[in-house]
Each structure stands twice: as structure tokens, then as C-alpha cells.
């Protein structure tokens with residue numbers, strides 16, 4: 001009996017060793033033999049490229065630095081292959097391969113949710129597929145008339161600028177990353193759930209703060225917990241949710257509470273629209289509830305409406321807040337270019353009146369500022385690439401054979417430092433984006449909002465938000481660079497480790 005148990009354990013260890021070490025290693029070697037200099041091989045068992053990025057962060061204070069150095073050494077590099085779980089992850093760092101993954105063959109792979117608490121996201125647009133995704137994309141696009149939402153944006157921004165004023169006045173240091181994400185949260189929760197929803201409080205916190213905290217903690221947990229990674233590999237997403245730790249249960253119960261408040265809001269809206277009101281708002285929740293009542297999509301449920309609004313809130317939150325903070329950092333870090341941005345903004349918006357009535361067309365006059373924003377995106381892209389995808393149908397990408405079951409992703413941050421596409425890539429050079437110059441290289445080399453049918457649905461909205469935030473900031477505040485060295489880290493966004501990088505003061 002004991003011997004049988006002993007051999008079973010040995011057999012299991014052997015199978016595990018084969019699946020996590022030998023099989024991925026063999027595949028990596030085959031890829032290297034076939035593609036030579038076009039591919040970089042990294043054997044980091046189970047957690048794959050995350051271990052490589054962490055190593056880079058430890059050595060250089062930048063998770064992307066090792067890849068950027070590889071790119072500088074070998075601009076012909078197309079992909080990085082790493083072991084991941086029982087298989088191999090192929091990460092494209094090449095514009096044409098990105099096009100092949102995200103445009104030409106986008107239907108041949110499905111997205112993998114990176115987080116365990118996908119209960120609140122699984123029916124939302126980010127992780128839906130096929131016909132369901134198509135319907136959702138159309139429905140959400142229909143609710144995207146930014147003009148009406150803009151009102152909240154400017155109103156909230158004014159309020160939060162006052163808070164920032166107070167902090168600066170009292171010499172309290174301002175964490176710009178947190179600050180702008182908070183603004184974004186306050187706006188987003190109202191844009192997607194309706195104006196009154198943002199006033200809900202949970203344990204003394206605004207509902208947008210509580211939701212952000214849950215998402216942040218969930219993401220950190222799912223990337224750092226080995227237990228979670230193993231559970232997921234062996235049991236799969238659905239079954240893994242049946243064996244929860246105390247920490248997981250707590251996070252889930254917090255998200256259930258938000259779900260419950262959101263469901264109450266949906267019921268309220270249903271009652272309102274059943275009464276055939278004359279006023280019909282175009283906040284996302286209103287559009288979805290009207291679709292639900294008219295059965296435009298017969299499969300749409302209340303739970304799906306709830307998850308869709310939460311998904312949109314989350315998709316909109318970190319990326320925009322993070323890039324605004326990066327842009328403010330660049331104003332201080334690249335002073336000469338920053339001063340030119342200030343000059344342009346002051347000439348397009350010379351008075352308080354012009355500032356109070358910003359029009360969309362005015363934003364088109366910010367030529368230099370737009371190029372500055374693009375160069376900030378190139379250096380400090382908040383979103384380094386796309387979510388992982390599992391290949392469901394084999395395809396060819398150049399001379400790469402992508403097989404069913406492979407995991408793929410596109411990571412464009414290193415591509416943006418490829419000297420073949422961006423001359424002298426480490427230089428912060430606004431001119432490269434002035435008058436559409438970047439298109440002279442490869443138009444898929446700079447894609448901060450992704451490309452293809454599943455590109456960012458909020459691109460236009462966030463570009464307006466970014467510009468308006470910058471205008472308000474420049475008109476009210478100055479910033480200078482502190483001596484703290486810049487170190488970066490990567491969770492779902494690429495962000496600075498230290499928040500004390502700049503000093504903010506009032507404009508005279």
C-alpha cells in the first residue's frame with residue numbers, strides 16, 4: 001500500500017516536471033532553432049514573462065529596461081517566448097506581428113482574464129467573445145456621446161482642483177497618480193452609472209474609491225499569490241472559484257456589496273423607464289436598461305448590465321489617471337518642452353472665460369501639446385500591451401506558426417524604443433510626432449490604445465480627458481522635478497514606484 005502511494009507520488013512529480021519544465025523547454029528550444037535572432041527565449045517556469053519583468057525591475061528600476069536593451073541591440077527582434085504554466089507564451093514586440101495578432105487573426109484567439117475575481121467582470125465587454133462581444137461593442141458605442149458627460153468632467157475637475165489647491169496651500173504633498181485616478185473614478189462612476197450613483201458611500205469611502213481598492217487588491221493578489229496561480233493552472237477558472245481562501249472570500253464579499261448597490265440602481269432605472277418618461281439620458285446604464293426593456297438584445301440580463309457598467313468603470317480608470325500623472329511628470333522633467341506646452345495652452349485659452357467654456361474644436365488647436373502627449377505615451381505608456389490570449393485556431397504570422405493552445409500577447413512598450421522605428425529612441429523628442437511625422441515609420445509601431453476590432457473603445461474620450469486635465473493643470477499650477485530618481489513598476493499599468501517625483505505649486 002505504502003509502495004503504491006510512493007510510486008503514485010513519484011509519478012505525479014514526474015508528470016508535473018514534464019508539464020512545467022520539459023515540455024515548455026523543448027518547445028522554446030524548437031522556436032529558437034527555427035527563428036534564431038528573431039526570437040528571444042526566456043525560460044522562467046510557471047509564471048513566465050512576469051519573472052523576467054520583475055528581474056528587470058530589480059536590476060534597472062524599470063520592468064521594461066531589459067527588453068528595451070534587447071531591442072536596441074537587435075532591432076530585428078520580433079518576439080519573446082517564455083514558459084507559462086504548462087505551455088509557452090509568445091509575446092510579440094514587432095509592429096507587423098501585432099497587426100497579425102490583433103487585426104488579421106483577431107478571431108483566432110480568446111482573451112484570458114488575469115484576475116481571480118472575474119465574477120464582477122466576466123460578462124463585461126473586455127472578456128466577452130464572438131457574437132456577445134459584437135452586440136456589446138455596438139450597444140456601448142451607441143452611448144458614447146461625450147458632450148453630455150463632459151459637464152460632469154469639468155464640474156468635478158474644478159472641485160478636485162480646489163482640493164489640490166488646499167493641499168498645496170497647506171504644504172501637503174500631492175500624489176499626482178492617486179489624485180488623477182481619483183478624479184477619473186469620480187467622473188467614471190457617474191458617466192457609467194448615472195450622476196446620483198457616485199454619492200453612495202461604503203464604510204465612509206466613496207463607492208468609486210471602494211471599487212478601485214477592490215480591483216487594485218485583486219490584481220496584486222492574483223499576480224503575486226503562487227497559491228492562486230497553481231489553483232488556476234490545475235483547476236481552471238470556474239473550479240478554482242469553489243476553493244476560496246479567507247482573503248479571497250473577503251474580496252468577493254466586498255465586490256458583492258458593490259454589485260448589490262449597482263443592482264438597486266438598475267432596478268430604480270427599470271422602474272423609471274417603465275413609467276415612459278419624457279427625459280431619456282444616455283449614460284451607459286440608461287442605454288442598457290432601455291435595451292433590456294425593449295428586448296433589443298433578448299439575452300441581456302440585469303446581471304450583465306451591472307457587470308458591463310463595472311467593467312467600463314474599471315477599463316476607464318487606471319489607464320487615464322496614470323497617463324495624466326505621467327504627462328504632469330513630463331512637464332516638469334522635460335522643462336523646455338513643458339514650457340512650450342504652457343505657452344500654447346495659454347495662447348489658446350488666455351482667460352478664465354475661455355477656460356470655463358472649453359469647446360471640442362479648441363482642443364484641435366493644441367498642435368504642439370498633442371505631439372507632447374504622444375511622446376509622453378511613447379516613453380511612459382500606461383498600458384504596456386494587451387491582455388493574454390489563448391489561440392483557438394492555428395495561424396501563420398510571417399514565418400511564425402502559431403499553434404492552437406499557444407498563449408500570445410502584444411507588448412508595444414519595447415517596440416516604442418526600437419531604433420528602426422524611432423530614431424534615437426531614448427531621447428524625449430516632441431518633434432517626431434509633430435504634423436503626423438510618426439507615420440513615416442511603421443503605423444503599427446505606436447499603438448497605445450491597441451489596434452483592430454478590439455482596440456480601446458474609450459480612446460477618444462480619454463484623449464479629451466487627458467487634454468482637458470492638462471489645460472486645467474497648466475492654468476492653475478506649476479511643477480518642478482524633485483531629486484528623487486525615477487523607478488517604475490508594472491501591474492496592470494506602467495507607473496512610477498515613488499510618488500514624490502515632482503513638487504506642485506500655484507501659478508503666479
Ligand code: HEM
Nearest residue numbers: 126315316319320323383386387449450454456457458462
Ligand atoms: C489612457 C487611457 C487608456 C488606454 C491607454 C487604454 C488602453 C486600452 C488597450 C491597450 C486596450 C486593449 C486591451 C486588449 O485588447 O487586451 C483597451 C481596451 C478597452 N478599453 Fe481602453 N484605454 C484607455 C482608456 C479607456 C477609457 C477611458 C475607457 C472607457 C470609457 C476604456 C474602455 C476600454 C474597453 C471597454 C476596452 C475593451 C474593448 C473590447 O474588447 O472591445 N479605455 N484599452
